[in-house]
Each structure stands twice: as structure tokens, then as C-alpha cells.
Amino acid sequence: MASDDREAPGSYFLSQTAAQKLDEELMGEAYGFTLEQLMELAGLAVAQATYAHYVAPGQNSVPGEKVNVVVCCGPGNNGGDGLVAARHLHHFGVPVSVVYPKPGKHVHYARLVKQLNALDVPVLSKLDAPSNSHDALARSTVLVDAVFGFSFTPSGPENVREPFKTLIERMNDYDKILCVDIPSGWHVEQGLQPGTLAIQKPDALVSLTAPKLGVRNFSGHHYVGGRFVPPRLAQHTGLRVCHYAVADQVTRFHEKVDD
Amino acid sequence: MASDDREAPGSYFLSQTAAQKLDEELMGEAYGFTLEQLMELAGLAVAQATYAHYVAPGQNSVPGEKVNVVVCCGPGNNGGDGLVAARHLHHFGVPVSVVYPKPGKHVHYARLVKQLNALDVPVLSKLDAPSNSHDALARSTVLVDAVFGFSFTPSGPENVREPFKTLIERMNDYDKILCVDIPSGWHVEQGLQPGTLAIQKPDALVSLTAPKLGVRNFSGHHYVGGRFVPPRLAQHTGLRVCHYAVADQVTRFHEKVDD
Numbered sequence: 001m002a003s004d005d006r007e008a009p010g011s012y013f014l015s016q017t018a019a020q021k022l023d024e025e026l027m028g029e030a031y032g033f034t035l036e037q038l039m040e041l042a043g044l045a046v047a048q049a050t051y052a053h054y055v056a057p058g059q060n061s062v063p064g065e066k067v068n069v070v071v072c073c074g075p076g077n078n079g080g081d082g083l084v085a086a087r088h089l090h091h092f093g094v095p096v097s098v099v100y101p102k103p104g105k106h107v108h109y110a111r112l113v114k115q116l117n118a119l120d121v122p123v124l125s126k127l128d129a130p131s132n133s134h135d136a137l138a139r140s141t142v143l144v145d146a147v148f149g150f151s152f153t154p155s156g157p158e159n160v161r162e163p164f165k166t167l168i169e170r171m172n173d174y175d176k177i178l179c180v181d182i183p184s185g186w187h188v189e190q191g192l193q194p195g196t197l198a199i200q201k202p203d204a205l206v207s208l209t210a211p212k213l214g215v216r217n218f219s220g221h222h223y224v225g226g227r228f229v230p231p232r233l234a235q236h237t238g239l240r241v242c243h244y245a246v247a248d249q250v251t252r253f254h255e256k257v258d259d
Numbered sequence: 260m261a262s263d264d265r266e267a268p269g270s271y272f273l274s275q276t277a278a279q280k281l282d283e284e285l286m287g288e289a290y291g292f293t294l295e296q297l298m299e300l301a302g303l304a305v306a307q308a309t310y311a312h313y314v315a316p317g318q319n320s321v322p323g324e325k326v327n328v329v330v331c332c333g334p335g336n337n338g339g340d341g342l343v344a345a346r347h348l349h350h351f352g353v354p355v356s357v358v359y360p361k362p363g364k365h366v367h368y369a370r371l372v373k374q375l376n377a378l379d380v381p382v383l384s385k386l387d388a389p390s391n392s393h394d395a396l397a398r399s400t401v402l403v404d405a406v407f408g409f410s411f412t413p414s415g416p417e418n419v420r421e422p423f424k425t426l427i428e429r430m431n432d433y434d435k436i437l438c439v440d441i442p443s444g445w446h447v448e449q450g451l452q453p454g455t456l457a458i459q460k461p462d463a464l465v466s467l468t469a470p471k472l473g474v475r476n477f478s479g480h481h482y483v484g485g486r487f488v489p490p491r492l493a494q495h496t497g498l499r500v501c502h503y504a505v506a507d508q509v510t511r512f513h514e515k516v517d518d
Contacts, residue, residue, distance in 0.1 A: 030373075030377065031373065031374060031377050032370040032373035032374055033374065034295045034370065036293045037295050041299060044300075047506065048506045051505065051506040052506065056505060087487075088506075091486050091503075108293070110291075111291040111293065114289075114290065114291035115291055115489075118290050118291075118489045118491060118492070119490070119491075227347075227350050228346075230377045230378055231378070232378075247306065247307045247310040247347075247351050
């Protein structure tokens with residue numbers, strides 16, 4: 001088992017620098033992963049967590065109402081994870097659309113959009129906020145927040161610039177928000193900062209590879225995905241890797257305080 | 260749902276040419292997948308099927324004996340799927356080793372080997388056959404056959420050349436053989452041909468994207484993985500896509516004769 005390989009338990013949480021370094025190391029000379037591989041596994045984990053939490057029978061869906069999902073994607077790797085997740089959700093039979101106001105530059109993002117186009121998944125530039133947060137659309141729509149990830153740093157006093165300012169304002173009209181890696185607008189290490197534009201009430205969170213320091217007090221439904229961190233790299237990073245069951249790609253986050 | 264998009268039911272089975280064309284189309288201009296993406300999803304499906312069939316409690320493991328897996332990999336994409344599967348099996352906590360007698364040329368295969376090295380998964384050049392097929396090693400070892408895939412064509416009267424001739428001879432000493440896509444040495448459309456060197460008694464099979472014509476009479480445990488075929492491409496290919504449950508990446512193969 002992966003956990004047997006580590007000498008020191010380390011921390012469950014990553015600083016922003018540690019998260020960036022872990023990502024670089026995974027895709028560096030020693031470990032040899034490609035972005036395409038890691039993004040595929042991360043996006044699949046996001047899709048499976050979304051499905052498990054909101055769509056699977058007996059979960060948080062409203063009986064009799066068909067769940068639909070809108071995935072809001074930013075211009076970086078967090079958005080790329082969202083594009084992958086949207087594709088898998090479509091294959092799971094879930095009606096899904098994507099909001100992608102400012103496509104990122106990496107060639108792989110364009111491929112991911114092409115893959116969505118081939119499935120006729122709508123890729124839109126704007127999010128239509130429900131007129132009333134208690135209407136049927138808002139109740140049956142799950143919003144996946146893949147706007148900003150662990151590289152996010154506030155851009156001046158306004159925290160977030162357009163087109164993401166308007167996007168995040170509208171996202172806050174939804175109740176069922178599942179965030180990818182870190183809720184958009186949150187400080188990666190300090191969490192939600194008062195008075196900043198950010199996702200205010202995330203319902204669920206899927207941390208990727210490991211939770212970031214900014215979500216250590218997150219009290220919503222917390223999942224972890226990204227079952228690919230080599231134990232040697234985790235140990236080197238001082239990271240305590242979450243336990244996954246059987247052949248699952250997603251797990252519930254639980255801090256073990258007793259060992 | 261994906262199945263709603265198709266007008267004609269088509270066939271569950273692919274010819275060799277159709278399988279090659281489907282693969283080319285997936286990675287071509289219209290669908291835009293990369294090898295790294297598809298191989299990651301295919302290899303994950305192989306690992307999950309192996310886990311579900313041989314390792315999960317209540318399955319085909321011998322009580323009290325720890326299952327270990329040896330993945331035999333060829334020089335092409337079938338072998339690449341095997342390399343990915345071995346890595347995921349390691350993360351699932353399964354003791355795994357790889358036999359890879361003739362590394363393939365694609366740069367991604369070298370990365371996949373590096374990823375195994377980083378986990379200390381042994382990558383060997385030869386398979387040690389058990390001295391007695393009833394000994395503990397044979398009983399507890401599951402052999403994954405990822406030697407030849409849907410591009411296989413017999414190489415003259417001997418069917419298979421070295422180093423794969425010896426490898427396949429030794430593989431046949433094992434009882435629990437799960438084959439990836441097509442049992443190695445089988446004719447992709449005609450199946451096992453009398454008098455040829457091939458896997459003689461596959462216990463289980465994971466077809467990728469769709470079963471090939473050569474396994475239409477396979478009577479063992481048959482799984483299907485590769486939940487990424489766009490319905491439009493399936494329809495164009497005349498392919499009937501297998502049904503997957505919930506957010507699963509693997510399904511049991513069943514021919515539906517009634518619709």
C-alpha cells in the first residue's frame with residue numbers, strides 16, 4: 001500500500017508553493033507524467049465526485065427533478081480539469097453544459113473543447129443566473145466551479161477581474177456549488193477573505209492530489225481525487241496522502257488525528 | 260444518454276479495420292484525443308476490471324492468499340495500456356510486476372516505464388513460469404496479457420516471433436489470465452486458430468472501446484472498458500456501444516438480442 005512507504009506522516013494540506021512544486025515534479029524529469037494524463041485522471045475524479053454527490057440515487061438531488069450540471073471553467077489547469085469533467089459527465093448520461101468565457105492558451109485545452117463539441121455539449125461564454133434562486137432551474141442545477149485553482153493570486157483590491165468578476169457574481173446565485181481544488185476567489189492558504197469576490201458558500205469540494213491550506217476549515221462535503229501521487233514524492237513533499245478504497249478514483253476527506 | 264443519439268443499433272463487434280479506423284478517428288482532427296488520454300482511461304479500465312475480478316473481496320481470489328499481478332506487455336499500444344494498468348494496480352495496493360521484453364518506440368511508453376520506476380514496480384524482461392501450475396505462486400498470481408492488441412497479424416507459419424514466442428509459451432502455464440482487448444496470438448477477427456501459438460485458455464477479457472470480432476464466441480468473463488467513444492463516431496462506425504452503469508469505467512459485456 002502507498003501509505004506503508006512513508007516514514008513521517010506529514011501534513012494533509014499543501015501550501016501554494018508546495019502544490020505548485022508537486023505539480024512541477026509530477027510533470028518533470030523524475031516522474032514523467034504529461035498534463036494530458038494528469039488532467040484526464042483529475043477531471044474524471046471531479047466528474048465521479050459530482051455524480052456520487054448529486055446524481056446517484058439517494059443523494060442530494062430533488063426527487064422527480066432531473067439534475068443538470070453546468071461547469072464553469074477558467075483559463076488555466078483548473079478550467080482544463082473542468083472541461084474533462086464535463087465530458088465524463090456527458091458519458092455518465094448527465095445533461096451538462098460548459099461556461100468558458102476566456103479560453104486558455106495551452107493546446108490541450110483546445111483539444112478538450114473539440115472533444116466536447118463532438119458530443120454536442122454546449123460550450124458558452126456566459127452564465128445565465130437563475131432569476132430566482134428557489135426556482136426549478138436553480139434547484140435542479142449543479143454548478144461545478146473550475147474557474148481558479150491553486151495558482152490563484154488576488155489581482156489587486158478587486159480580487160478578480162472581468163470576465164470572471166461577473167461570472168463569479170452569477171455563480172453565487174446557485175445553491176449547489178461543487179468546487180474544484182479550491183473555491184474560486186479564495187486565498188489558497190488563508191481561505192475565504194472577508195469582503196472579496198469569491199464563491200461564498202461552496203456546498204462541496206473536490207481537492208486534487210491533496211487539500212490546500214486554505215480549505216483546512218472547510219465544513220462542507222469534502223472529496224479528494226488524483227490517485228496518482230507517488231509515495232516517494234509525497235514523502236519528499238511532507239504530504240500525508242489520503243486513503244482511497246478499493247479501485248476508486250475519489251475518496252471522502254477525513255483527517256486522521258489518531259495516528 | 261449516449262445510446263439515445265444513435266439511429267441504428269449496429270454491431271457490438273469491430274473488425275480489425277474498423278478498430279484501427281476508430282482509433283485513428285479518435286486521435287484525428289475531428290475528435291482531438293491524444294494517445295496519453297486514451298491510454299490512461301483504457302489502462303485504468305484494465306486495472307479496475309482486474310481488481311474487480313480477482314482482488315475485490317468475494318471474487319476469484321483464493322482465501323488467505325494475497326493476490327499478486329504480473330502484467331506482460333508488448334511493444335505497441337496494447338502494452339502501453341498494460342503499463343498504465345500496472346501503475347493503477349500499484350495505487351490500488353496490489354503487488355504488481357511488469358514483464359516488458361521489447362520496449363516499444365513511442366516516447367510515451369518510456370514515460371510510462373519511468374512512472375513505474377518511481378513507484379518501484381519491477382519491470383522485467385522475462386517471465387518466470389511457475390514450476391508447477393498447481394503451486395502457490397500460480398494460484399495467487401493473476402497474469403494480465405497486454406502483449407498484442409487489435410493490430411496483431413500472424414508473422415508467418417510460426418505466428419509469433421521471439422521474444423514473444425517464449426513469453427506466450429510461459430504465460431500459458433498460468434491459470435488466471437486476463438487478456439487486454441484480444442488474447443495474444445488470436446486472429447483479431449477469427450479468434451483462436453488451431454495449431455498456433457497463442458493464449459489458449461483466457462479466463463477473463465477486457466475489450467477496449469468495443470469487442471473485436473475474434474472474441475464473439477469467447478465464453479469466459481468478459482468486461483468492456485474505454486468509456487469515451489463519442490456516439491456520433493460509434494454511429495458512423497456502425498458500432499453498438501455497451502451500456503455502463505452510473506459513473507463506472509468498466510462494464511460486463513452482454514449482448515442484448517431483444518432490441
